[in-house]
Amino acid sequence: MSSILNSEQIAAAQKLIQQSDSIVITSHKSPDGDAVGSSLALYHLMKALGKENVHVILPDAAPDFLQWVHGYNDIIFFDKDEKEATDLISAANLIFCADYNLLTRTGEKMGAVLKAAARPSILIDHHQQPEDFPVVLYSDTSACSTCEMVFRFTDQCGWRKRISLAMAEAIYLGIMTDSGSFRFPSVSSETHEIVGYLIEHGLDHARIHREVYDTNLLDRLKLVGYALSEKLEVIEEAATAIIWLTNDELVRFKHRQGDTEGLVNQALSIKGVKMAVFLREGNSEVKLSFRSKNTFDVNQFARKSWNGGGHKNAAGGATSENIMDALKRLKEEVMAVKNDILAS
Ligand SMILES: [Mn+2]
Known part of the structure; x- marks a missing residue:
């Protein structure tokens, strides 16, 4: 697997995570498969690293076909629980920004709360021209999905073995939906390598496809x-x-x-x-x-x-x-x- 982050970035991310006992993970408005997948994958990773005080905060709910993902019921939605979300953001020592490049992508209000809190952040995203507020900026516009980047991040930090089945499912969800089921030019041989590894470790990829695409009304x-x-x-x-x-x-x-x-x-x-x-x-x-x-x-x-x-x-x-x-x-x-x- 090729290295994308340099060793200083990895060291900085590890240190931030180690030092933080209150972590908030965020993604963009109208969350899609990659937003839900990458934020919940990071959630499962933080839990696996022993972090107890971890919250995923999304601006609003995802469509039904994304709500089966393990951990979805723990998510706090800014549009429903603005006060709780604001308090958690203000009390966090670390904020992950997954699958978005500008704070305003979380919506005007939530973006303003994130901006005012100005917490140390780790941004993992594949959209073009990211804002430069984060302490660790992991931007790769050639990546097929943020979920692929979350896998690489986890791997480069030396935590591949911490990937649980729940985390594997979340990663697969984002890769599958953001790559048009592996058809876009942004899919690389390494995308398939990652998925190969997840399947080898028990991922039921066909089930995820059914959950997302075979539930039409x-x-x-x-x-x-x-x-x-x-x-x-x-x-x-x-x-x-x-x-x-x-x-x-x-x-x-x-x-x-x-x-x-x-x-x-x-x-x-x-x-x-x-x-x-x-x-x-x-x-x-x-x-x-x-x-x-x-x-x-x-x-x-x-x-x-x-x-x-x-x-x-x-x-x-x-x-x-x-x-x-x-x-x-x-x-x-x-x-x-x-x-x-x-x-x-
Ligand atoms: Mn994406």
């Missing part, structure tokens, strides 16, 4: 069917596919959190399409997901005018415009960069 499948047949538009001259859903449509199909996950990837799967965008109307803003197949950088596209960012081939954004205005502006912006998309 009928309403969800109908929503996906509706979105694909009625709300998918391809702009051929820009090799771009767009899907958009209004609040009314989401309500009609009894939308639950996570139901539209993966829709944007289906739009991207169309032959000849090089970029896909999904827009979803929420209560106060329109959320956008951007995907690209090749070299077109959706991270930059999302950063430039959609208050977002992420990775080169997968990014998110949001706007306070209404969905029709957002759609119109999006199409104009896509047309403005169509030559870059086509050339990618």
Whole structure:
């Protein structure tokens, strides 16, 4: 396994962990498989190292298909228990930031609490351009997932043997979901080596796949069917596919959190399409997901005018415009960069 962190970083992380008796682990808003997986993997690791006072604090809940992970019921959600979460953050001697690059990714309020607390932090993340507040910054934008980085971190600290089955499951969850089930270019031979090691030590990978992908409700499948047949538009001259859903449509199909996950990837799967965008109307803003197949950088596209960012081939954004205005502006912006998309 190649070393990513240098020996000073490892020594600094070990020292911080050893010295700390009150540890908080955080991840980003609307937690996905990698956020839940990496924060709970670190939680299990800290417990295995004998730390008793360890808490995972997430800004809000994860969708149902991620709630089976061991340790999920111990998580404190900032939007529900703001006071307890704030007290724990203020009393912590060490804060882990997993799977996010900017404090604001935890939401305005939680980000402000983290900023005000200014605790020594260890950041483990694969998004581009991380903020530089942490004492130990482990950033690797080429990693397929933060969970892969958590494994490497654990390994480099000499704690591989401490990986329990619960921790292995959490790691696998994040690798599997963030790599599109091992299909994205960011998957390396070492990703497979890591998973090989986890399976060798008892991981039931097929069960995790079933928990995440084979638990659809009928309403969800109908929503996906509706979105694909009625709300998918391809702009051929820009090799771009767009899907958009209004609040009314989401309500009609009894939308639950996570139901539209993966829709944007289906739009991207169309032959000849090089970029896909999904827009979803929420209560106060329109959320956008951007995907690209090749070299077109959706991270930059999302950063430039959609208050977002992420990775080169997968990014998110949001706007306070209404969905029709957002759609119109999006199409104009896509047309403005169509030559870059086509050339990618
Ligand atoms: Mn991730």
